[in-house]
Amino acid sequence: xxxxxxxxxxKVTEKGKDVELRCDPISGHxxxxxxxxxxxxxxxFLIYFQGNSAPDKSGLPSDRFxxxxxxxxxxxxxxxxxxxxxxxxxxxxxxxxxxSYEQYFGPGTRLTVT
Amino acid sequence: xxxxxxxxxxxxxxxxxSLELRCNYSxxxxxxxxxxxxxxxxxxxxxxxxxxxDTLVQGIKGFEAEFKRSQxxxxxxxxxxxxxxxxxxxxxxxxxDMRFGAGTRLTVKx
Numbered sequence: 001x002x003x004x005x006x007x008x009x010x011k012v013t014e015k016g017k018d019v020e021l022r023c024d025p026i027s028g029h030x031x032x033x034x035x036x037x038x039x040x041x042x043x044x045f046l047i048y049f050q051g052n053s054a055p056d057k058s059g060l061p062s063d064r065f066x067x068x069x070x071x072x073x074x075x076x077x078x079x080x081x082x083x084x085x086x087x088x089x090x091x092x093x094x095x096x097x098x099x100s101y102e103q104y105f106g107p108g109t110r111l112t113v114t
Numbered sequence: 115x116x117x118x119x120x121x122x123x124x125x126x127x128x129x130x131x132s133l134e135l136r137c138n139y140s141x142x143x144x145x146x147x148x149x150x151x152x153x154x155x156x157x158x159x160x161x162x163x164x165x166x167x168d169t170l171v172q173g174i175k176g177f178e179a180e181f182k183r184s185q186x187x188x189x190x191x192x193x194x195x196x197x198x199x200x201x202x203x204x205x206x207x208x209x210x211d212m213r214f215g216a217g218t219r220l221t222v223k224x
Contacts, residue, residue: 033212035214041217042204042214043158043204043214045212045214048210050210091157091158093158099209101146101148101163101212102148102163105150105157105158106157107157108157
């Protein structure tokens with residue numbers, strides 16, 4: 001079946017512009033995660049959605065970052081007034097209900113802020 | 115709060131040699147532990163996981179890992195490395211609150 005998809009695969013934007021990154025999880029997966037992977041660093045947790053519960057936003061680095069998940073499926077990560085330090089690969093992962101805790105990752109969106 | 119430490123940023127091994135990648139964790143309860151692999155240009159793929167039971171777990175691609183509670187470790191091993199194993203390896207701990215280590219980059223020499 002289809003895996004997790006993310007769009008765009010690459011995004012180049014000018015400093016100060018807003019960007020939206022999209023994640024389509026595996027159908028039926030109830031949990032969705034966003035991570036940031038900077039060069040030479042690990043995966044930095046950003047935000048987590050589980051069903052209809054309030055999202056865990058504890059990893060968002062600043063109020064310029066926000067995310068939504070509509071209808072329990074597609075998610076959009078928005079970065080406002082982008083800064084050069086926002087340049088990174090943004091990864092999305094989804095997870096099915098039932099406690100397997102196995103996350104299925106998308107290919108990522110590479111964001112470059114010039 | 116839970117955390118994961120992968121002490122080795124980069125490891126180089128010869129093809130056919132054995133491999134051990136280290137992972138230490140901090141977690142308030144019995145941890146769920148994972149190893150993921152990220153091959154160049156590809157997404158992360160689960161290699162193996164530990165929830166409970168036998169502390170030696172087998173994964174895909176010939177990898178195994180051993181949970182040692184006394185050492186708070188979950189090291190990844192492979193008896194004989196193949197060139198295709200060159201990748202970035204991430205250890206992770208947690209369940210719904212998963213946290214990843216910084217990763218270890220594996221280079222395989224011919």
